[in-house]
Amino acid sequence: MKKLLLFVFGWIAITPLRAQVSQDTLRITLPQAEAQFRQRNLQLMASKLGISENQAYEWQSKLWNNPSIYVEQMPYNSQTKEVMPLRQRNSEQVLQFQQLLLLAGKRNKQLAIAKTNTEIAADRFYDLLRTLNYQLRTTFYDLYYTRQSLAVYGEEIGTLRQTVNLFQQQYEKGNVPLKDLSRLKAYLFTLTTEQQQLLKKSTDDQADLALLLNASPSTIIQPALENTGARPDELRPNGAAPSAVGQLSINELYKTAEDNRYDLKAFRDLVIQEKQNLTLQKALAVPDLQVQATYDRNAGYIPNYFGLGVGINLPVFNKNQGNIRAATIRTQSSQQATDAYRLQVDSEVQRAYQKALLTDRLYRTFDQRFNDDFGKLIQGVTVNYKKQNIDVVEFLDFFDSYKVSQIQYTQLQNDRMQSLEELNYAVGTNLFAQ
Template sequence: MKQLVTGLMLILTIGLSHAQPTTDTLQMTLPQAEDLFHQHNLSLLATRLGIDEYRAYQAQARLFANPAIYIEQMPYNQQSREFMPLAQSNSEQVIQVQQLILLAGKRNKQMALAATNTQLAADRYEDLIRTLVYQLRSTFYELHSLRESLQVYDQEIGTLNQTVTLYQQQYDKGNVPLKDLARLKAYLFNLSTERQQRLAQIADDQSNLAVLLNEPPTLVIQPVLTDTDLSMERNPARLTLDSLLAKADRNRPDLQAYRHQAKSEQQNLALQKALAVSDLTLQGTYDRNAGYIPNYFGVGVGASLPFFNKNQGNIQAARIRTKSSQQATSAYELQIEGEVQSSLLKARQADQLYRTFDQHFNADFGRLIDGVTLNYRKQNIDVVEFIDFFDAYKNNQIQYIQLQNDRLQRLEELNLAVGTNAFSN
């Protein structure tokens, strides 16, 4: 019976091992992630096709109106009783050719409007890149921070597990009290719970990063920060608000989209006014057996008379949209000024706090906690002091990692607000 149970457990274990999805791990720097993002992101590929769509509309606006032809043939001659007569003496044919001539510069105005709409689509594409690149970089830094924190928890839990095992043995021998062992196990459980929370956040960031890079969710990405990412040369205290506002004015594609939208409304207003002007229709006519003379040729000009419909409603609506877009642009300019000012302030605060943190303190604290662990196992310090030191070490490590991540996040928010690298010339 025991052999049967063992065999079933073995089969179940093999089955579960085959059922688990295989995962691949890939170390990746931020430049590598950005290259992959630009090549494979589905949202970018879809939006890029939208620009081609508006270019097609722009090409359509350059085309002239097609000429129209009208042919009339006598189907039956009642006098000669012939069907579809073609002889000169007993048939009648009429041929007319018409060509529409747009006046008031309608074609040029349509072309200008189509060109602005194409530029507007390009602005939205660039703004999508700006937003998604920020999400990529922010998620990349956040995932790196979480994995660094996870290493701290793994190190502490591993050390604490050894200590709990030794204390369990001493408790079984009656050498240590139960309350000390319970305190250690409670703290170990607390560390494991915090670690589990980090794992859940890592799973979310991993999923988001896989979507941004259009990679399978089974690919485990391990972010690697370079010296460029951690460089202290990027000091927001050296930046001035005026220079950043000037950069945002030039580089924010969403602001350019507002401006091109206002320009588009102005061009539409000009087009609506031009549509109030009647167009000309040139016509040439040939009549084989006209009532006046045979083989009649005539030239005519036609135009609608704008007595009732002068496109008044569309012109008024275009005026309203023009004013509305201008006001919206002004409001958005003020919003961007606020975003740049706020992001600069937060970047300076995060950078200053990070610079005040003694990075050598971590190494000293690490050596100290090793000594504390050894003295606790020798029972030179009690469990309360040991847990206090252990918790302080954990908090110190996590705080340093969080400060580093906060600085990187605030710098990325500043780049997002400016629309480009805030530290570039």
């Protein structure tokens, strides 16, 4: 009975813990992460609202100016001593209706500027999407390969800790010298310290990824990659035939960036907007027309007078010269800024292409069977060391070489994916399909 109660209470205690672990652990692939990111990222939501805001301004610019009405009433008739007289023979009422008519197509020109503002807001949204998606993908890969490295450290630390415990027992029996045991413990401490540094890096990546996905900070994200063993010759630029990075054309990459970089498109749209503003400023030099209708109930000319009138400013002194000059300068300045930014984009593409080319070539020259063979070798080394067929110096040398080769290979894979993502970011689209 006592054992049954202990089992029940133990099951009750562990069940919520298991549910919590299952609930707070998110195993997710890169396509799933991107889909969740697009749906739930708060920065994207806020930026997308900016498009709706500018569409509202666009709608506002379509509206006509409101008409105005003027009413005049005689408050007191000093001859008849009446207050607010309303009869026609003893009072005066005037009613005026006015409407402003914009000339020279000002309304359409203002609408064109509002539409371009909406385009610029959309450009900013898609550029933010490009930037955050780049952060998502690079953080995803970084976290994945960091976990791969942590698995190597976990394997080595587990094996080495067993060896240290075994040699501790043998040392206490006087079968092994203290210097060998000390070297093993020192190397175990080194591995543990390096593991802690990777754990800190993994924690930072976890926090960044959770923020991008709008997930709970306590969520444990486990990135899962498909086709992680794909070699560079299995990459497919834009879904075409298999090709390596070196077979990409730099001129084609420049053109791809021209077509897909929304930050560059925002500069081009700003040039368009400045030209539209120059056209509007020239139109503002044309005065607008004021149309007026007047009714005077008891006018001095005739009773119940109706009159129509028009009014217009005379462009004698102010012809909007200063604003036209300023708009002309802004148009020239925006064009020069666009040309300068285009050169910057080309430079980013060139730099990203060179980095991707270098890492791609290095990865292609690496023999992936090397690590598998090394893993089999280190197992034999561990067995021989426990049998004291090799000394502690040789054992630690092999052990360290195995760790370094595994970590460097994992880092090479990460560097390769990071460089490919940087190239994708530079051209504004995903060039590769695996």
